[in-house]
Structures are given as C-alpha cells and as structure tokens.
Amino acid sequence: MVVIVVIVTRVRETRIKWARNCGCSIRCWVQGKEIQSIGDKVGVGCMVGACHSCENCKNDLENYCPKSIFSYNATYYDQTRTYGGYSDVMVANERYVILMPENLPLDAAAPYCVLGSRTSPSKEKEAIQHLGADSFLISRNPDQMQAAMNTLDGIIDTVSAVHPLQPLFGLLKSHGKLILIGAPEKPLELPVLPLLMGRKLAAGSFTGGMKETQEMIDFAGKHNITADIEIIPMDYVNTAMDRLSRADVKYRFVIDIAKTLNIA
Amino acid sequence: MVVIVVIVTRVRETRIKWARNCGCSIRCWVQGKEIQSIGDKVGVGCMVGACHSCENCKNDLENYCPKSIFSYNATYYDQTRTYGGYSDVMVANERYVILMPENLPLDAAAPYCVLGSRTSPSKEKEAIQHLGADSFLISRNPDQMQAAMNTLDGIIDTVSAVHPLQPLFGLLKSHGKLILIGAPEKPLELPVLPLLMGRKLAAGSFTGGMKETQEMIDFAGKHNITADIEIIPMDYVNTAMDRLSRADVKYRFVIDIAKTLNIA
Numbered sequence: 213m214v215v216i217v218v219i220v221t222r223v224r225e226t227r228i229k230w231a232r233n234c235g236c237s238i239r240c241w242v243q244g245k246e247i248q249s250i251g252d253k254v255g256v257g258c259m260v261g262a263c264h265s266c267e268n269c270k271n272d273l274e275n276y277c278p279k280s281i282f283s284y285n286a287t288y289y290d291q292t293r294t295y296g297g298y299s300d301v302m303v304a305n306e307r308y309v310i311l312m313p314e315n316l317p318l319d320a321a322a323p324y325c326v327l328g329s330r331t332s333p334s335k336e337k338e339a340i341q342h343l344g345a346d347s348f349l350i351s352r353n354p355d356q357m358q359a360a361m362n363t364l365d366g367i368i369d370t371v372s373a374v375h376p377l378q379p380l381f382g383l384l385k386s387h388g389k390l391i392l393i394g395a396p397e398k399p400l401e402l403p404v405l406p407l408l409m410g411r412k413l414a415a416g417s418f419t420g421g422m423k424e425t426q427e428m429i430d431f432a433g434k435h436n437i438t439a440d441i442e443i444i445p446m447d448y449v450n451t452a453m454d455r456l457s458r459a460d461v462k463y464r465f466v467i468d469i470a471k472t473l474n475i476a
Numbered sequence: 477m478v479v480i481v482v483i484v485t486r487v488r489e490t491r492i493k494w495a496r497n498c499g500c501s502i503r504c505w506v507q508g509k510e511i512q513s514i515g516d517k518v519g520v521g522c523m524v525g526a527c528h529s530c531e532n533c534k535n536d537l538e539n540y541c542p543k544s545i546f547s548y549n550a551t552y553y554d555q556t557r558t559y560g561g562y563s564d565v566m567v568a569n570e571r572y573v574i575l576m577p578e579n580l581p582l583d584a585a586a587p588y589c590v591l592g593s594r595t596s597p598s599k600e601k602e603a604i605q606h607l608g609a610d611s612f613l614i615s616r617n618p619d620q621m622q623a624a625m626n627t628l629d630g631i632i633d634t635v636s637a638v639h640p641l642q643p644l645f646g647l648l649k650s651h652g653k654l655i656l657i658g659a660p661e662k663p664l665e666l667p668v669l670p671l672l673m674g675r676k677l678a679a680g681s682f683t684g685g686m687k688e689t690q691e692m693i694d695f696a697g698k699h700n701i702t703a704d705i706e707i708i709p710m711d712y713v714n715t716a717m718d719r720l721s722r723a724d725v726k727y728r729f730v731i732d733i734a735k736t737l738n739i740a
Binding site: 220234249267268273275278309346362377378385386387392393394395396400402403404405406407408409410411414415416418 | 483517537540542565586624641642649650651655657659660663664665666667668670671672673674675676677678679681682683
C-alpha cells in the first residue's frame with residue numbers, strides 16, 4: 213500500500229473544506245492503483261496513516277491502531293508535520309481517501325469525514341421543525357429531566373466539557389448505553405451504583421475506520437443526506453473557534469479554502 | 477404466582493447457609509404448585525420479590541426490576557422485614573427459589589446464589605496451583621502492570637473500594653470491557669480519552685435474574701463445580717466481617733446455621 217493520491221488540481225477548482233480542525237474534502241489526482249480516478253470528489257478525514265499490520269488495522273479499524281497518524285498536528289511516516297484541512301494541496305495514501313458520492317455537495321458532506329455535532333437550548337424549535345427531532349430535552353431543566361427518567365435506550369454524549377454523568381444514567385432504561393464521543397480534559401465522575409443496578413454502560417467511540425467511514429458516506433449519498441453547515445472564509449477561523457466554544461453554530465463550520473486561502 | 481415455598485424442616489436437618497449477608501441455601505417444604513418437591517435442596521439468593529409486570533420481569537431479569545425486593549434488609553409485599561440467610565426458617569415465593577443440583581454439597585454451592593469473590597496478593601500461589609489461574613497480576617505492581625498493558629479482552633472488577641480505573645483501562649486491548657460488580661460508596665474517576673481512543677467500555681452488572689441463576693447453578697451441577705469456602709459458626713459473624721474487609725477469606729464464608737443458630 214504505497215500508492216499515493218496526489219492532489220494537484222488548481223486551487224480555484226479545488227473544493228477543500230475543513231471542519232473543526234480535522235477534516236477536509238478535496239478534488240484529487242490519483243497516481244497508481246486507481247481506486248479513485250482523476251477528478252473524483254474525495255475526502256480525507258481525521259487519519260492519514262497507521263501501522264497496517266496490527267489486529268485493528270487488519271479489521272479495518274485503523275482508527276484504533278496505536279500507531280495511527282492524525283491528519284493534523286501529527287508526525288507523518290517521513291517525519292513531516294500534518295496540517296489537515298488548512299492546506300490547499302494535500303497528498304494522502306489512498307487507504308485514507310474517502311470517495312464522496314457524486315450527488316452530495318462537498319461542503320455539506322465534508323463534516324461527515326469527521327465526528328460529532330453541537331446543539332444548545334436555543335435550537336429547540338429548529339431541531340423539531342427543521343431536523344425532525346421527536347423531542348428536545350434540556351439537561352439543565354430538572355422538570356424535563358425528571359419526566360424523562362428511565363425512558364431512553366441510549367444517549368450519544370457529545371459534550372467535551374466536564375459534566376455530571378449521574379443525570380444521564382438516570383435517563384437510561386435498564387441495559388441502556390451512554391456513548392461518550394466528547395473528550396473532556398479531566399476525568400468524569402462515574403457513579404457505579406446506577407451501572408450495577410441497571411446493567412448500564414458507558415462506552416467511548418472515536419472516529420470510524422476507513423471502511424466504516426466509506427460505508428457511512430455511501431449511505432448518506434444513497435439517501436441524499438447532507439449536514440447543515442455554515443460556510444466561512446479562512447480569516448474567520450478564530451471567530452469560529454470562539455463561537456464553537458459557545459456552541460454557537462448551526463451545526464458545522466466549513467471553510468471555503470479554495471476561495472479564501474491566500475496563496476503565496 | 478402466589479404459590480409459596482414454606483421451609484419447615486427441623487433445624488438440625490436444615491442446611492441453611494449464608495454468605496456475605498445475602499444468600500442462603502435451605503431444605504424446603506413446598507406447598508401448592510410443585511416446581512420443587514418436599515426434601516429438594518434449594519437456595520434463595522439476593523431477591524425474594526419484584527413487580528412481575530415490567531419489561532425486566534417479563535424478560536426474566538427481575539434483578540433489574542425497580543421494585544425488586546432484596547432478601548435482606550428490605551420490606552416485603554406484606555410490609556414485614558426481610559432477614560436473608562440469618563434465619564432458620566424461610567418462606568419464599570417459588571419464583572425466587574433456586575433448585576440446587578443433588579450432586580453439589582449445599583455449603584460449597586451456597587455462594588453461587590449470590591455474587592463475587594475476593595482475592596489478595598498473598599493468594600498468588602494458591603490461585604495458580606489450586607484454582608488453575610493462567611496468571612496472577614497484582615495491580616499495585618507497576619512492572620507487572622506495564623508488562624500487561626493492552627493485553628486483556630475483559631476485566632471483571634470486584635473491588636468495592638474507591639480505586640483508579642485508568643490503570644485497568646490501560647490493561648485492556650482496544651474494544652475491551654471493564655465490568656464493574658463492586659459498589660464503591662463514592663463515584664470513581666472515569667478517564668474518557670482511553671474509552672474514546674480504544675472504543676473501550678465500563679459496564680455494571682448486578683446479580684443475575686432467577687432464570688440466569690438457575691442456569692448457572694445447573695451448569696455448576698453438571699460440571700461438578702463448587703466454591704472454595706470457609707465454614708463458620710453464627711457467633712463468628714462479626715469476626716468474619718472484619719476479615720472480609722481485609723480480603724482475608726478463601727474465598728467465601730458460609731455460616732452453618734443449622735448447627736450454630738440458637739433457637740429461642
């Protein structure tokens with residue numbers, strides 16, 4: 213697996229998108245084994261490398277390989293630094309290139325290359341009317357929380373700040389699952405009795421492996437599912453980061469690199 | 477389900493055993509529907525009642541019924557107090573009566589009606605030579621812990637004291653499972669990143685449902701598996717509790733109620 217996808221399209225034509233400092237979507241030039249062809253719409257997610265020989269890699273779970281290489285802020289095989297989607301040109305091993313369905317716009321599909329979503333209490337109306345949520349529960353509202361006790365089969369917890377888990381376990385039915393995908397800097401408090409008495413669990417999940425990711429993107433293409441995004445220029449990144457920290461985004465920032473990245 | 481198992485055998489013949497204040501094994505007298513017959517060896521575990529109409533009860537998981545009634549220190553349907561295995565005579569709904577295999581001695585099988593086990597560093601030789609353990613790892617030994625990093629598929633954590641989970645997650649391979657069956661009084665610290673980066677999980681498990689428990693006991697009977705026990709008289713209970721708190725028991729205390737309980 214030394215085939216390299218080389219991205220050399222002109223910047224104006226390249227649709228490089230970035231979401232939350234780890235994803236990008238790109239037009240590509242393919243050299244070697246042609247899983248992708250010249251002009252295909254492709255994406256690169258969080259990863260650009262792994263050992264390819266461990267049990268996880270053999271099971272298409274490169275994301276759990278202890279030697280996996282992030283596409284940003286990491287050291288590549290050749291000791292160069294990875295910069296993720298902040299680039300106008302990118303070179304990636306074809307294993308880490310996702311083929312994007314032709315029918316999906318690159319900008320609104322870009323967030324699928326990476327993880328998660330954010331919401332906030334102010335988005336209740338939109339969540340129900342626009343996104344089709346059956347219900348909207350605000351975890352800081354004790355009455356709503358009390359009414360929803362023991363009703364949920366599972367919770368996907370995207371919160372990256374330190375937060376109490378006890379109320380979330382309270383929402384779960386017996387045998388319910390709390391899936392953590394946010395990464396708080398400090399450990400969370402794990403109340404053990406609710407786990408024991410309800411056979412509940414707390415599990416973590418990171419980004420998918422490349423096979424899983426391709427399947428997810430293909431599914432999105434088949435059903436024409438795109439993400440709600442807010443397109444921003446490159447020089448808006450710091451403001452976007454501030455807004456992200458306040459959960460003030462519907463629901464993903466995507467940088468239009470092609471139009472706004474200044475090339476020397 | 478109103479059929480009642482009445483235990484009225486003479487004390488000298490009754491083999492009532494108790495383990496860690498929640499289990500007992502008894503000879504029984506059966507009234508009504510004869511799932512058990514007079515003279516059968518039976519046991520009662522942690523539970524003696526539940527609602528019998530919720531989803532958990534319908535799925536033979538009375539142990540997770542929110543209205544389940546413990547066999548000790550709880551209030552029964554008729555508002556009387558339950559005393560568990562500290563009694564010479566016991567009345568139980570037949571749903572909560574476990575039929576003990578004829579070939580198993582009641583004392584050495586009694587611990588199976590309840591949960592868990594205890595060990596300590598001093599038991600290494602015995603664990604390997606007598607119990608057939610493949611390996612013995614002391615979690616306070618940093619060298620042993622380091623050598624065992626990322627090698628385990630699962631850990632059953634019986635520790636009831638507050639203890640760090642981070643080293644245990646370190647022992648698990650990707651997708652490994654930490655099953656907590658001890659109940660520390662305070663929350664444990666849950667390091668989230670190891671869960672995320674390794675798709676690991678922490679889950680709780682309580683005693684089994686009656687169906688599961690009967691299956692486990694039948695399995696033990698079929699394969700002639702008994703627990704290692706230390707038989708004690710009733711007046712040794714407080715000493716036993718002190719020893720338990722120091723993990724000084726191989727591996728379960730069982731009280732010989734029949735021989736040592738003083739009847740007024």
